Amino acid sequence: MPAQVIKIIGARQHNLKNLSVEIPREKLVVVTGLSGSGKSSLAFDTLYAEGQRRYVESLSAYARQFLDKMEKPDVDFIEGLSPAIAIEQRSAGANPRSTIATTTEIYDYLRVLFSAVGQPHDPATGKALVRQTPQQIVDQILVYPQETKIVVLAPIVENERGEFRDVIEKLRREGFVRARIDGDIIELGRPEPIRLKKTELHTIEAVVDRLIIRDGVRVRLADSVDTALKWGGNRVIVLRQQPIIVGQARRLPAAESASDALALQFGWQLQRYSTDYGNADSGFTLGELTPKHFSFNSHLGACPACHGLGTQLVVDPELMISEPEKSIADGVITPWRRGPKRMQAYYKKLQGALVKHFRIDEEAPFGELPENFKSALYFGTGETPIEMKFASNGEKIARPFEGLVPQMQRLYEETESEFTRNRIRSFMTRESCKVCRGARLRPEILAVTISAVISSKQSRGSELKRPAPGSLSPSRTGISVRDDQLRELNVHQFTELTVAEAAQFISQIALSAQQRQIASEVVREIESRLQFLLEVGLGYLTLDRESGTLSGGEAQRIRLATQIGSGLAGVLYVLDEPSIGLHQRDNIRLLGTLNRLRDLGNSVIVVEHDEETIRSADHIIDLGPGAGPRGGEIVAQGKLDEILSAKNSITADYLSGRARIAIPRQRVAPRSINHQPFVTPKRSEGGSTINPDPEGWLTIVGASENNLKNVNASFPLGCFICVTGVSGSGKSTLVDDILRRALFRHFYNAKEKPGAFRGLRGVDQIDKAIVIDQSAIGRTPRSNPITYSGAFTPIRELFAQLPAARVRGYDAGRFSFNVKGGRCENCEGGGLIKIEMHFLPDVYVECEVCHGRRYNRETLEITYKGKNIADVLDLTVDEAARFFRNVPSVSDKLNAMLDVGLGYLRLGQAATTLSGGEAQRVKLATELAKRATGRTFYILDEPTSGLHFADIENLLRVLIKLRDAGNTLVVIEHNLEVIKCADWLIDLGPEGGEWGGKIIGAGPPEEIAETAGSYTGQFLRSLLQ
Structure with missing residues (x-):
């Protein structure tokens, strides 16, 4: 009988404190706790890693070389483990050929x-194609009137250039007596050679048979049709001449050649047949269809222009103009500032010729120049010549100017230089393929x-x-x-x-x-x-x-749906916050899915903070009591009732109502209180929306990307704004695809093209736009919180100013573990040495020279307050803030990290070990420590991902600090605890997809709670009471 529990003894992975626990099998188990308390270390890095490792080790050494190498988790014993499948909170990759389908x-x-x-x-006419069997073709031909003369032809060449001597010779050798060449029937055995012009289009059809429709002709006709289909690639052409009725006028078909002697003299008509799909009227045929024909990854089906990508790289005129406020004389045309000196001289003369021709002031800002000049610069002058003087003898040349866009596009397609292609690519964006659209x-x-x-x-x-x-x-x-x-x-x-x-x-x-x-x-x-x-x-x-465009939560739920479809049983599923990105309205369906996965006979372990999911679990494991080194212990476990009665559980405090996130006593009101952009606006006679007062607002006009219904969305500056709505209502499209891209293009000349919108008003009231997400702060173990926050630079400068360092001539670079000089060269400043084990996972061992300290002995001899640079990197943020309290350039940054609840992190902790929530808070702390301009526009997409109730309270405190400095925060969020604390809500809906994309309401949370048709308002109402 299989074990009823998964038994773990002595788990020490990451910050787990020799943890032992029994987890019931075939149940829905939720692992919760503060961010950094060890949830992922237990669920993914211990349970899943060991389940996957045991499976991989059961394979042959040959098979293992093709699989990811799994490191054995630091655990004494695990019993009752099933084959494990992880469904993580990660992007689905950026392969443009990968879609949901x-x-x-x-x-x-x-x-x-x-x-x-x-x-x-x-495809040309839209007429349905039909296919016939050889027998059906014969039956149709025999319907012709008796005594009808017919010629059965096999199409060999159709409208192709060439002399085709080999084709004609092959037909002669195979016994064909005649062929119809460009409309004329010619004897193949005639003495004089058949000469075709190589540069002209030719059509060659082999004459298979000539016969008259009479009784008893079926067998001969069937043989001829089979022969014609064989030689003609499943196609056959029949010329027919109906019996002449005295007094009846003859009419030639328009498709016949004027040089066709037979048609001219006897009124032959042409009919096409095919055993493939075909249109008898136009002659279009389509071969046998296979699944490969419908794959955009196969040459059989892929669009030849974009090779199945659906997009093409095209030159974008806007990327060629770096700063529109600069003049032509100042070098505003970026492509003409690059390249060798000879080319720059050529471009300078060309620029002068254009300026002279259009009579413009080259000292004027580019944005103020006339549109006809800009159009000519971008797309050329057509047939209008431009007089240019290039030759040293003063000779003038007049010729049309090709235009920057067609010139760069042509060079990109024709050049064989990868350097040139890379240079041109910097001025290109991806657009929908013009051929397949x-x-x-x-x-x-x-x-x-x-x-x-x-x-x-x-x-x-x-x-x-x-x-x-x-x-x-x-x-x-x-x-x-x-x-x-x-x-x-x-x-x-x-x-x-x-x-x-x-x-x-x-x-x-x-x-x-x-x-x-x-x-x-x-x-x-x-x-x-x-x-x-x-x-x-x-x-x-x-x-x-x-x-690649899906959020982590959406990608995870797609993988979850795929697993349900597989129908596996007896499996251990480990999921990472599947509720992320889901509106409360949709959460109940997700819970039904998880229960269904469990009811198939699987063990489902979910790392989750969502209150509804926690309450629905069969078993709850609460880790803590703190984060990082202060966590890694089981604070409480059992059913919901047992958790609620736990005394030292922060989770229990919030679930039971003993602790709660307070509603702000006072919200920041928009600067312009009369501005009501979301009330159905009056329209002028021209149809444009009348905006009564744009001051203090950033407004997107006419947003219509994806499912957005031509909405005008206004964001009050200096406020904490939440964009809400059910999944798929258009939140990310509005904020990320349009607003963020438009701001990035405005401030940073970014290549990403914004989604469809008509205008952006009020952008002059902000000075920069910053996105704070949960992506990693670094991709290698060399990145860490202290380097990202910028505090390591003043620390290194401090060590370089110490008397002992100055005597030895050490500069700040000496105290970096990323460059030669002060680092240990045996491990190159890593502290660890990687040993490749081929069929086994790579092993990292402590460097035997520096013993994990990263630096050489001479560098470590320099100390500040008794600690060397390696000792400093080993301090927690808490300890370092006290240690450097008299060094403002360092303490300011460390105190900001304390404010966001990261006091437990070590300064030198590898960035790859941080959770998404921790990485986001490091970014927030970095922003907090900067000198505020009060005009920064922050964008955050679901910042509560991976955050516990207590972490959300800390996050809100930081967001409000940023807002109180005069900045604007726009947050896409489903978490009601965050939504209720916002100053202003923009609620999209009413549904997802095509039935969304409208603004249901906008205003303070209290107004949205009373808005009819708002699902967000329905769930928000009870929290505000």
Whole structure:
């Protein structure tokens, strides 16, 4: 009988204090505690790491070399461990070819579905393509009137340049007597050679047979059609001459050549047939469709222009102008300031010629120059010549100017120099491919559709996007449609749907009985995967959304949905805060999903701070009592009732109501109290929104990216602002895709292009924009809190000023472990030596020369107050703040770290060991320590990720300090404890995806709580009472 518990004895990974615990199996277990208390060390670095390591070690040495090497956790004993799967809070990677549809395998099934039952169309006309068997072709030809003369042709070459001597010779050798070349039937065995002009387009068709429609001709005709299909690549052409009726006028088809002697004399008509999909009218044919044809990673289906990426690098005019307030004479045109001196001289003369031609003042700011000059500079003068003087003899040359954009684009595509390409790439941005318009696939593949019968009685909330106008015919055979609408989508249009829309469409797919027999299993797989995504609250995401653009919480829930779909049992699942990014309204569905995973017979361990999730757990483990070295112990464990009665548990204090985050007594009101940008504004006759008072506000006008419905959003400056709304309502689109990118382009000339919006007002009232997120403060163990905060520089300068250091001539660089001089060269300042173990994990051992101290002996002889530089790096922030209390340049930065609750961190602690919450607080402390200008615009996206109730209270204290210095904070947040403390809320909705993107209300939390239709207001109401 399998063990009923997972038994851990002596866990010492990271800050765990020789921890021993029994965790019930096949239960939903929540591990909670302060940020840095050891939750991830227990759940991921001990339980998951050991489960994964045991699995990897069961494989052969050959197989292990292809897998990540797992380090054995510092633990004495673990019993009852199942195979482990971690679903972490991490990005899905930046591969542009990875989408939600590909990650969840939905796209794989879509490719099978479209290749099996999709209806192809002619991409030029939209007409449905049909395919025929050789027998059907023969039957159609035999329908011609008796005595009709026909010529059966096999198309060999169609509209290609060349002499084609080898083709003609091969036809002659294979026994063909005649061929139709450029409309004329020619004897292949004639004495004079057949000469074709190499530079002209030619069409060659082999004459397979000539016969007359009569009784008994079927067998001969069938053989001829088979031969023609074989030689013509599944295509056959039939020329026919109907019996002449006396007195009836003959009409030639427009498609025939004027030089066709037979057509001219006898009125031949041309008909095309194919066993592939084809359009008899236009001659377009499409070969056998396979799943590879619908893959944008295969050359068979990928758009040839963008190679399946859907985007292309194009020159962006705005990136060429560094500072619009500078003049042309000051070198505002960035590309013309670079390159060798010879090229710079050429550009200077070219610049002078343009200035002279357009008669502009080259000393004037670029932003004030006339638009016709800017247009000519960017895109050229067309056919208008510009007089330029280049030759030393004074000779003048007049020729059109190509323009910066086409010139740079041409150079990028033609040059073989990687250096030149890199230089030009700095002026380029990614835009939707102009050929496939972002669809990634070839036109003929995008013309393959499937249909769904959409009820005409459907509500607005379930209405699907219509296909783009292009007139793909909705007709399908074998499907009965009466009052309902038959709607067609190609594979790209299907992936443009949200998960909710796609689930509705696939459930109503229109298939004939034969098609349903072929595709029913595929449809069922697609439906189940879409349903799992709906269950984890991702119904608002579109299937074509790139994986790299997902938040950590969204990426994690996608992996969770994939695991549910796998149906595994007896597995240990370890999840990292799955509720991140979810609105309270959607949380109950997530909890249902976790319970379902448990009910399959799995053990589910969740690192979580969400109150609702903690209350729903079967078993709770609370770590603490503090963070870092003060944590790593079990404060309380058991069912909810046992946790609530625990005396020394901070978690219990907040859950029981003994402690709570207080609502601010007074909120900061907007500077301009009469400004009401969110009340439905009056519009002028021209249709633009009238903004009564922009002073004290930063306003985005006409935001329409993704699902935003042309909204005007105003942010009161000097306030703490929360942007709220259900998942998928447009918060990240508004704040990150539009506001953040627009500000970064304005202040830093960033390459990222903002989403669609008409204007940004009030930007002159701020001096910089800063994003504070939970990304790591460094990628290597050499990065640490003291180097990131900037406090290490004054510390090194302090040591360099000591008498002993000055006597030896040491400068501040001597006390850096990243450069030669003072560091230990055996470990290059790392303190550890990496030993590669090949099939086993790499082992890090303490450097035997410096014994982990990083520096050489001479450097360590310099001391301040009895401590050398290595001793200083080993101090906690708490200890260091006291040690350097008389050194303001250091203590100010350390005190800021104390204010954000990071007193337990060691100054030299590797950045790679910090949690996301800790990394974010280091960034906040760095901002706190800076001299405030009172005009900084801060943007934070869900800063409460990974934070306990007590950590959130500390975070709010810091945010309010930043606000009190006159700065503006915009926070995307779902946590109600943060939302209730904001000065101003902007609530988006009412739903996610296509049914969101509107501003439901804006104002203080008390106003939003009373706003009809606001889900945020509904949950906020009880907290404000």
